[in-house]
Amino acid sequence: MTRGSVVVKIYQGTNRKPDGREYPVFTVVYFENDKRQRKFFATRAKARAEAGTIADRLNRGEREVLKMSNTDQSSYVRALEILRPLSVPLHAAIEDYAHAMKASEGRPLADLAREVAKRSRDHVKAANVPAVVDELLTVCEREGKSVRYLESLRSHLNRFKERETFAGPIGRVTTAQIEGWLSALGLTGRTRNNVRASLVTLFHFARKRGYLARSVATEADEIGRSRTEQSPPNLYAAADLEKLLATACPIILPVIAIGAFTGMRSASVARLRWENVKWEQGAIEIPAAIAKNRKRYLAPLLPCLAAWLAPYHSHTGLVVDGVKIDERIRKTFAAAGVKRLNNGLRDSFISYRVAQTTNIPQVAYEAGNSVEMIRSKYLEARTKADAEAWFAVMPSAPANVVPINGAA
Numbered sequence: 265m266t267r268g269s270v271v272v273k274i275y276q277g278t279n280r281k282p283d284g285r286e287y288p289v290f291t292v293v294y295f296e297n298d299k300r301q302r303k304f305f306a307t308r309a310k311a312r313a314e315a316g317t318i319a320d321r322l323n324r325g326e327r328e329v330l331k332m333s334n335t336d337q338s339s340y341v342r343a344l345e346i347l348r349p350l351s352v353p354l355h356a357a358i359e360d361y362a363h364a365m366k367a368s369e370g371r372p373l374a375d376l377a378r379e380v381a382k383r384s385r386d387h388v389k390a391a392n393v394p395a396v397v398d399e400l401l402t403v404c405e406r407e408g409k410s411v412r413y414l415e416s417l418r419s420h421l422n423r424f425k426e427r428e429t430f431a432g433p434i435g436r437v438t439t440a441q442i443e444g445w446l447s448a449l450g451l452t453g454r455t456r457n458n459v460r461a462s463l464v465t466l467f468h469f470a471r472k473r474g475y476l477a478r479s480v481a482t483e484a485d486e487i488g489r490s491r492t493e494q495s496p497p498n499l500y501a502a503a504d505l506e507k508l509l510a511t512a513c514p515i516i517l518p519v520i521a522i523g524a525f526t527g528m529r530s531a532s533v534a535r536l537r538w539e540n541v542k543w544e545q546g547a548i549e550i551p552a553a554i555a556k557n558r559k560r561y562l563a564p565l566l567p568c569l570a571a572w573l574a575p576y577h578s579h580t581g582l583v584v585d586g587v588k589i590d591e592r593i594r595k596t597f598a599a600a601g602v603k604r605l606n607n608g609l610r611d612s613f614i615s616y617r618v619a620q621t622t623n624i625p626q627v628a629y630e631a632g633n634s635v636e637m638i639r640s641k642y643l644e645a646r647t648k649a650d651a652e653a654w655f656a657v658m659p660s661a662p663a664n665v666v667p668i669n670g671a672a
Contacts, residue, residue, distance in 0.1 A: 272315040276308070294318055391475040393434050394425040400469045410531035411590040420462035434470050435477075439486040446487070453490035460487050497611035497642055500524075502653040504602045505612075509572065509657065511600040516592045518573060518583050520609065522548070525569035525655070527613035527631040529556055534589055538579040541565065550632060561632045568655050612654065614642045620651035 272294040278286045290311035292303040305311040343354055350357075364373050401421070404414055424430060429441055442463060446456055467482035476482055500508075508520050522528055526548055528536070535554040542549060547562040555561065565573075597604040605611075610631070617627045618638065627642075628635045646654075 272319045274308070274311050274315055292318065388435060388477055389474050390433050390435065391470065391473070392432055393430045393437065396434050396470050396473075396475060397421045397425045397466060399473070400466055403469070408535065410534050411588070413531060416458065417462050417465065420459045421466055424463065424466075434467070434475055437483055439483045442483060442487055456490045460484070460489065463487070497615050498605035498608045499615055499646065500602070500605065500608050500612045502650075502657055504600075505654065505657050507600040507602055508596060509659075512596050513592070514575075515584065516589070516596050518576060519589060519593065520596070521569055521572040522583070523609035524613060524657075525566050525572075526563035527610045527617070528563055529610060529632075530589070532556070534584060536583045537581060538576065538583060541573065543570075543577065546570075555632055557632065559632070561629060563630055563632075566655060568658055571658050611642070614638065615646045616651040616654040618642050619646045619648050620655065 272292060275291045275293060277289050277291065279289045280286050288306070290305045290308050292305065292311050292315045294301050294315075303311075303314060305314065340354075343357075347354060347357055361373070401414070401418055404417060409417075424445070427445060429445065430437055446459065449456075449459070451459065463484040464482070464487075467476065467484035470476045471478055471482055505520075505524055508524075509517060512520050519530075519533055522533055522536070523530065528548070528550065532550055532554045536548075536550070540549045540551065542562075542565070545562075546565045548565055550561050550563060552558050552560040594604065614627060614631050614633065617630065618624060621627060624638045625635055627633075628638045631638075
């Protein structure tokens, strides 16, 4: 049977039943996609009907091919060449491509394929969110993270793991789900960024432990940061500092004095050793291991600080070894009648030091901060007279009690 240039042939033959009787078989033979095709029928009428249908279909296809431009024909031939080693018909490949592009929302399929291949090579282990949160908090406690950091991390991540949406494997949590949860909390920009930071810590920990693919960014990394206004510094007056130092017990006094006269972060003070106090050099070394930005720097050992720390000159080991710092500091503030401010001692030192020296790069180095942060937050926060009063806070008399680390 012929339609245009398309030829579909019908061959008659016989076949044999199990009992030995023969019966006729009609075979329809044609070529499609460069392959010989065969269909078998019991009657000639059925074979002719199918041959006609096939011939019409193939003939329509040839007419469409004849309408193609030279460029289209070249693309068609090239597509067949690419697919030939895969033994995939062109129409099947096009259907798969269309479905994949729709599902990927326009992302290049090659990128998605490479990402899937990377994930498969990472041998990811399944772990539910609550278990990963508990594991992270345990590790942070064992590593001696600061009390304030642990409280913040615990508060953020416990709320996260208690949401039913996040009860399953951490590998199935999506950026969209996290963003929806954050939006529902109704947080301010700064607080939202703090919670985001805790989630990034969690997902990076999961990736390090093999619960997420190591070769790609985590879902938490894709969460955008909120734009926030720079908050003014929280400052104490010199009178407040006098009350705190007069009230502090011998163990907590160095913590308050170092924070007030170096601006050192409480997490760094908690890991500081007396050996880091360089008495002869007039400086306190903050090693990279305990600095927030993991960069070593030197804080000044100003005369006021040296006077307050003089009774501790012979001490070694951790400045506050085995002490519940946060709890004792809270009691000290309450006993002194001074309201505790977030980062108050650090903010006060930087503000007063800028007013005293008018040297922003110097203060940025002394406080382990950036020049940009000093300019945006601390510049012109206090006057030179305020600074003179702050750094003039000195012991009324030489201390005659030399504390023992860890003692009450």
